[in-house]
Amino acid sequence: MNESAIKSSNLNALVNSIEGIEVITDLELVRKLSQDYHTFSPILVTQLADKVADIVIRPANEQEVIKVAAACSKYRIPVTVRGAGTGNYGQCVPLHGGVVLDTSKMQDIIWVKPGVARVQAGVKLAALDKQAQKLGWEMRMAPSTYRTASIAGFVAGGSGGIGSIRYGLLGDRGNLLALKVITMEEEPRILELRGDEVQKVTHAWGINGIITEVELPLGAAYPWAEVIVTFPDFMSAVRFGKDLASADGLIKKEVGIFASPIPQYFTALRKYIPEGKHAALLMIAEPSLELLSGLVKQYKGDITFKKSAQEATKGLHLAEYTWNHTTLHARTADPSVTYLQSIFPNDNLQTIEHMYRHFGDEVMMHLEFIRANGALASPGLQLVRYTTEKRLKEIIRYHEDHGVFIANPHSYLIEEGWKRAIDPEHLKFKQMVDPYGLMNPGKSKTLNQS
């Protein structure tokens, strides 16, 4: 598939055949909607610089999605489905032009019941959360971009985030109930995938059909207080984080650990985190707050900021300094900063300490405690002071040589991510739902070679 293969006559025919559906051709807007947050990576910025769709289509409902899928199939035009474009791997960037299918008009919260919700693809995570909380429930997990990110975008391009310390990752059994998917065929089918079947489409970067609806289990809502704890010693902060993460009696939603000088990038938080101090940013259920202090004391920490659940609804949100918002804040202060995504070996924190000491401020340690696949983990989203591509590769290699798995955020290939392979179930399902290989082409090494 090559962009030059898309004849403008085909594009015109496509546009004519979907009359009444919003089509964007304005070059600036098309360019903007061909982007995501791969800009965190200087490597991807270069590689994806000239990648842009020919047009953007914004269907308003499932019927319009079906029409677009039918027409794109008929005219063999590549389709890159887009939520809010908050991904960091270039998931939403069309490598071969064609159509960006923007789901942002599909904003219906279809229903919210105790413990379960069903929504259209483009619903913002924060919007669902607000509705769910009225019933005493909430989203189980969300990326730090929850205000703008869409649910189908999260399902297709994300893996977990704030809340994963309690519920594990989106791919862990139990965190997703059903997906409605439109196939990319001349006569598109509507598939309802339920239960374990959903995994054929989750985290597949939009190569496996167009998600139009998502049904997901909710978590019981807790009143979440926000807390900053500072530590003079980094490894104390890490051990504190691990103990807190392990304490099943302490209910928490977020345990992020930030080595100095990272907190200095958090302009609004700087007054709570003295220079040279390491910080834990926490979301803790209010009934667990009192018992947190024993643990803080044990690791010689200081609680410098505490916001009740009531207050936490207003003003700054600690959640928006965690996960990849950390990287965002750092890059706002210093655009040369980039990052890694790492899984450390299960070695009782030794490798984390080694990397922390080995790289000093060149690779600034940022850990997020989560549960994944039934176990505790503390993936790193380290900030890297970027100099050259060669040096970045050296840094990655050094980590890999020490048993650290790097889910490379400097590649747009699925196979460089968390699983270091494309899911065979994804491939099998793709043959069925995208027979012409039109969906987000170029993102899979395996598919590119076949």
Added chain:
Amino acid sequence: MNESAIKSSNLNALVNSIEGIEVITDLELVRKLSQDYHTFSPILVTQLADKVADIVIRPANEQEVIKVAAACSKYRIPVTVRGAGTGNYGQCVPLHGGVVLDTSKMQDIIWVKPGVARVQAGVKLAALDKQAQKLGWEMRMAPSTYRTASIAGFVAGGSGGIGSIRYGLLGDRGNLLALKVITMEEEPRILELRGDEVQKVTHAWGINGIITEVELPLGAAYPWAEVIVTFPDFMSAVRFGKDLASADGLIKKEVGIFASPIPQYFTALRKYIPEGKHAALLMIAEPSLELLSGLVKQYKGDITFKKSAQEATKGLHLAEYTWNHTTLHARTADPSVTYLQSIFPNDNLQTIEHMYRHFGDEVMMHLEFIRANGALASPGLQLVRYTTEKRLKEIIRYHEDHGVFIANPHSYLIEEGWKRAIDPEHLKFKQMVDPYGLMNPGKSKTLNQS
């Protein structure tokens, strides 16, 4: 301390000095209130056969407790504090006569707020649960005796139970907020222990002051469905249990695994569990039910019983077939059955399988999946077809020789329990709150020797 040391003149003086407080002297009732469920153990039945209090005192409130403590201290009379007497280690049996202090009149639910409750010692677990559920909360964990057991009894003599698969044990940080304790002195003090301090009194079998109030965090209430899954193969049932227990996205409150022929003891459940089949008894949040079926299928199980949360409020409760209710049902059918309490090594289920095959029906495998100290565990409450004390000891020895830790339920000594030692903090605190050594004397090997 020896029972003959209690002069009847002292007892009379005690009774005279607490006028207005209920005193029970009726021999049958005193005998009954000197008992607990140590009767599960043929060894303890023999050892504790003649152990009985001189009188039972039933204070109605804190002021009365203080008067009793003062008088017992003044006249040096041993005090064994009692909740509902649902313990299995003889915790409530007075070894040296004296007073049984029965807290069952102290039934006030002081307050229930979102996420936290404070209650008097004698409140039944089920009563608090009912109140909490009206606000959308529930007790985090409870033994299978939750209908009759009292909260202070659970704190003093229990360790976890139904719900521990989600929140860990009572001793895990975060599961208990505060205790009010009356000291055993001529001028009793009222101590409010908060945070980590509570551990000086929890699971201390009533040797460390009289608990009059308990403040505990609640869990968000889920609609709990009840499910029985049967398996043709025992190890499939165990692996199913472990996978379910590990799936952070599947919300559950109880995962109990029962080898054949144990389910045949469950008269009311027999129709759902064919002879020869092994069973999992589960409490699962309704939104997780649909996703359970994939896991059931994976291990070739059959769902034979499913009761919605709505229906589960009526009729039989699966919870009352788990934990030590399993033993109770077995002993109802066959009074010669006794049991073990075991912690298996972290060996990927090999030891469990070995013991299952080695002992056959002599030691019937019953596992409860829990989280404890931040990790998954599957303690055994195996049922044993009792023949002789010698053979029971052989069985225990064989387990220990294979790395299984036995929290011996055939001993009334604290040091034979889960921790195989008395907590040094308990000892330190005891010197302060019970200077005359009057509280539940004889239950600690360490104290007996000192």
